[in-house]
Amino acid sequence: MSRCRPNLFLSISVIILVFIYSHLAEAFSTSAKQVLLVDYETGETLFEKNADELMSPASMSKIMTVYLAFDALKKGHLKLEDTIAVSEKAWRKGGSRMFLNLDSQVSVADIIRGIIVQSGNDAAIALAEHLEGSEEEFSEMMTLKAKELGLDNSTFKNATGWPDPDHRMTARDLSKLAILTIRNFPNFYSIYSETDFVHNKIKQRNRNPLLYKGMGSDGLKTGHTKAAGYGLTASVERSGRRLILVINGLKSARKRTIESQRIIEWGFRTYTNYKLFSPSNPVVDIDVWLGESKTIPAYLNSELTLTLKRSDKRKMKLSVKYDEPITAPISKGQTLGVLRVEIPGKNSLEYPLISSSNIKQLGPFNRIAAAMNYLIWGSGD
Numbered sequence: 341m342s343r344c345r346p347n348l349f350l351s352i353s354v355i356i357l358v359f360i361y362s363h364l365a366e367a368f369s370t371s372a373k374q375v376l377l378v379d380y381e382t383g384e385t386l387f388e389k390n391a392d393e394l395m396s397p398a399s400m401s402k403i404m405t406v407y408l409a410f411d412a413l414k415k416g417h418l419k420l421e422d423t424i425a426v427s428e429k430a431w432r433k434g435g436s437r438m439f440l441n442l443d444s445q446v447s448v449a450d451i452i453r454g455i456i457v458q459s460g461n462d463a464a465i466a467l468a469e470h471l472e473g474s475e476e477e478f479s480e481m482m483t484l485k486a487k488e489l490g491l492d493n494s495t496f497k498n499a500t501g502w503p504d505p506d507h508r509m510t511a512r513d514l515s516k517l518a519i520l521t522i523r524n525f526p527n528f529y530s531i532y533s534e535t536d537f538v539h540n541k542i543k544q545r546n547r548n549p550l551l552y553k554g555m556g557s558d559g560l561k562t563g564h565t566k567a568a569g570y571g572l573t574a575s576v577e578r579s580g581r582r583l584i585l586v587i588n589g590l591k592s593a594r595k596r597t598i599e600s601q602r603i604i605e606w607g608f609r610t611y612t613n614y615k616l617f618s619p620s621n622p623v624v625d626i627d628v629w630l631g632e633s634k635t636i637p638a639y640l641n642s643e644l645t646l647t648l649k650r651s652d653k654r655k656m657k658l659s660v661k662y663d664e665p666i667t668a669p670i671s672k673g674q675t676l677g678v679l680r681v682e683i684p685g686k687n688s689l690e691y692p693l694i695s696s697s698n699i700k701q702l703g704p705f706n707r708i709a710a711a712m713n714y715l716i717w718g719s720g721d
Contacts, residue, residue: 373589380582384647398563532559631668638693
């Protein structure tokens, strides 16, 4: 039978901190058809509109085309100095172009810049044919890679984003892909921030309008077709904090620029990140029963950072829950309890608290002494 005593076999709730928190963004209007703004570090959604609606990504799907190239480079299956032959299919492709010459040999490094900076459909097809033999097979690989990465609502029918009723993504999938690109390919991602590129003596500027606004943008990709409207997947970093925006379905390039700036500025102005605990600092000390040490510090196994709304002054409760005391022996890495995060309007979140060291059980004589002490005085102290 369990007993309730101070500091003994007690399920406790220790209020540690009170913080501001509001998960849902305040009322915010935009003419875009699909929008998603997320914090890169925490994954917190700051604003969304039809984020899971299937849409035509247009050239924003080239982020996946380039992802496969970066992946092949990272694995050593491709080198930047390798050359790619330009087929007639690639050469003839319309829309935005790198202006490749038929039957020319172009380096992988230039092809990638032709896709990222110049949004070249010809470059995307040339890369696809080089990696998988045909654009069709490459498109299948794009879809397979999407599923592998958890982009469950993405299906690709070409390497360019050319209009096709079955070529679809969601804003949420695009945000995930942007985050994975930045995280997985730090050695190559900087190409997305290059503002111009010259091929065949033709200089073209990067079509990402935010790169020229002095707001900390370092990628990723625009998209536009008549059916899709004007879209942008963007990354902006300031003072170590990064926001990812996906926006689509706008009526003009000017509107795309204005709305993208407005939403991103709102995100930085309204939200900030708070680091609550690090793995090196204990959350709480827990009493130990029949151990060589009377207490043990409990830690989180990773840093806990929350994205919080600046203007919301309502409290958020952080509490520790565990059965006290913990009986020895205790192993390093053993789960001791949970840190509970209670947010108004949301389900509670729980994070395991673990031991950072081993604690041996007392020997037989000392265990008997401790038990007698408890029976007499009602405490292990």
